[in-house]
Amino acid sequence: MEILEKAQRMLINYxxxxxxxxxxxxxxxxxxxxxxxxRIIKTLLTMRGHQLALQKDEGGVKLLKALASNGSFEMAGEILKKLKRRxxxxxxxxxxxxxxKALPRLVEKILETLKEYEYGSLLVGxxxxxxxxxxxxxxxAEFEVQHSESMRNAFSRVIGKMITEVTKKPVNYANPEVTILVNPFTAEFEIQANPLYIMGRYKKLVRGIPQSKWICMRCRGWGCQRCNWTGKMYPESVEELIAAPVLRATLGExxxxxxxxxxxxxxxxxxxGRPFIIEVKKPKKRLIDLQELERLINEEAEGKIEVSNLRFVGKSMVRRLKQLEGAEKIYRVLVEFDREVSDEELKAIEEAFTKTVIRQRTPLRVLHRRADRTREKYIYETKVKRLARNRAEIRIRCQGGLYVxxxxxxxxxxxxxxxxxxxxxxAVPKELDVLNIMVKGGQDGEV
Ligand SMILES: [Zn+2]
Ligand SMILES: [Zn+2]
Structure with missing residues (x-):
């Protein structure tokens, strides 16, 4: 069916x-x-209706009436008035x-709320x-429509266009920094700031701080006498020492x-240091100065932890970070023996634990959180230094994941x-430190 015929039928019915x-x-x-x-189609149809009406064809008046009411088209209304028809x-x-038609008002509200956020790209859902x-x-189906744009697509595209015209921030379909979810029928919207990923390395300079926040086992975080009403087993952790300044800088949740x-x-x-990524959920600020953030973290956690090399990374880096767990490490362990040990025995330790494979079943102390299985880990080199008759410092360079x-x-x-x-x-390990994690160039995103 021809475009105008089809449009005319649509307007007469709806x-x-x-x-x-x-x-x-x-x-x-x-x-x-x-x-x-x-408007162009309605204009052409109005001209057709006007022509027919001037020829005293009642079909012309009918078309103009449809355009004026169903089409809300003023021009048709004006012509009807001139023809003394209502x-x-x-x-x-x-x-x-x-x-x-109501979009400009809704978009104005969205733009107002968006002002609270920093972002480089957006997507409208x-x-x-x-x-x-x-x-x-x-x-x-009724009109056998073949060349249309769906309502969903049109709303998304038009709202996106109206927003980007003002903000100058591009639409990004694959990886937007904010997603704006809009229901045009209720005029409700929600702004979802996608997570921000900051990667770096941390050193831990004192003992007794867990890596992550450790919920109190007795009260499960509700707070009890044992945890001094903090809900935590330890007052601070590497994670919390890093997270607090990060949350302040990004206004994340x-x-x-x-x-x-x-x-x-x-x-x-x-x-x-150990590579880490801190993921900030719902950040309002993204354009933060990482050098300044690094300085703040290190100032507040002085003597406890130290971070370095902070940079922004993509989400995919989180998966690659897990692969670094197997990276080669150097440990230092202070060992106390329950009797005097000879130089020959210390020498034997060096030899036995150099270029060798260790078979290790999941340690009893971590069985509650890891599956019971046997792992093979390689030791490249072991060096032993005597400290006393029954004490030695042992340095071990091994594959990541060895329980020292x-x-x-x-x-x-x-x-x-x-x-x-x-x-x-x-033999009892008295102190254990990670002296270094050997991350090969490029493995954690550095060149
Ligand atoms: Zn409409
Ligand atoms: Zn508790």
Missing amino acids: PLCDYCLGRQFAMLGYGMENDERG AKKPSACYLCEDHF ISLPAEVEEREDEFK DTAFHSAGREDIDALMLGS KELVTGDNGRTNPNISSLIEVK
């Missing part, structure tokens, strides 16, 4: 705003918004209920009442802490070979 009429022919023509398309009052659009979409589907493995509470983390405390004690025979059984002595 009230349609300029946007929704134009939308039915959106793929025809180019570089024009749908309301403009709709038109019915304009009715709201059958498809969008005039919500396209649309939610529509189910009956609205069903109504449109039936309408399309919450954070999640990701890291390439973890050290024990009583272990130091030295060298160039258990390498010393043997963990009831679950780690083999082990230091205790090698020289038949009870």
Whole structure:
């Protein structure tokens, strides 16, 4: 059916705003918004109606009446007045209920709220009442519509265009920094700031701080006498020491802490530090000065932890960070033996634990959170330095994931070979530190 014939039939049967009429022919023509398309069609139909009416054809008056009421088209109303005919009052659009016309007011409110956020790109998502979409589907079937733009797409595109014209921030479909969810029918909207990821390295300079916040086991975080009403087992953690200044800078709601493995509470983390990513949920500020943030974190956590090399990364880096858990590490463990040990025995430890594979069943102390299975870890090199008759400092360079405390004690025979059984002595790890994590160039996103 020809465009004008089809449009005329639509308008005689249903009230349609300029946007929704134009939308039915959106793929025809180019570089024009749908309301403009709709007005052009209505103009041509008004001219046709006017011509027929002047020829005393009652069909012309009928068409002008449809244009004036169903089409809310003023020009048709004016002509009817001149012809001394009366038109019915304009009715709201059958498809969008005039919500396209109401967009400028809604967008103004969205823009006002968006001012609270910093972002580089955005995306508009649309939610529509189910009956609205069903109504449109039936309408399309009735008129065999072939070149239309869906209402959802049109709302998203038009709102996006109105917002970007003011903010100059581009629409990004794959990875927007803010998503604006709009329901044009209720004029409600919600702004979702997508997470911000900041990567860096941390060193832990004192013992007794867990990596992440540790909920009190007795009260499960509600607060009790044991935890001094804090809900936590330890007053602070690496995560919290980093998160507090980060939340203040980004005005985020919450954070999640990701890291390439973890050290024990009583272990130091030295060298160039452990790679981590702090994920900020719902940040309002994104354009933060990371050098200044680094300075703030280090100032507030002075003597406890130190962060370095802060930078923004993408979400995919979180997965790559987990792969760094296996990175080569250097440990220093202070070992106390329950008797005097000879130089030969210390020499034997060095030799036995250099270029060797350790078979290790999940340690008893972590069985509650890790599956019970046997892992094989490689030790590249072990160096032993005597400190006293029954004390030594042992440095171990090994594959990531080796449980060093258990390498010393043997963990009831679950780690083999082990230091205790090698020289038949009870060996106890007194202090354990991570001296360095050897991240190869590029592995954590550095060149
Ligand atoms: Zn409409
Ligand atoms: Zn408690």
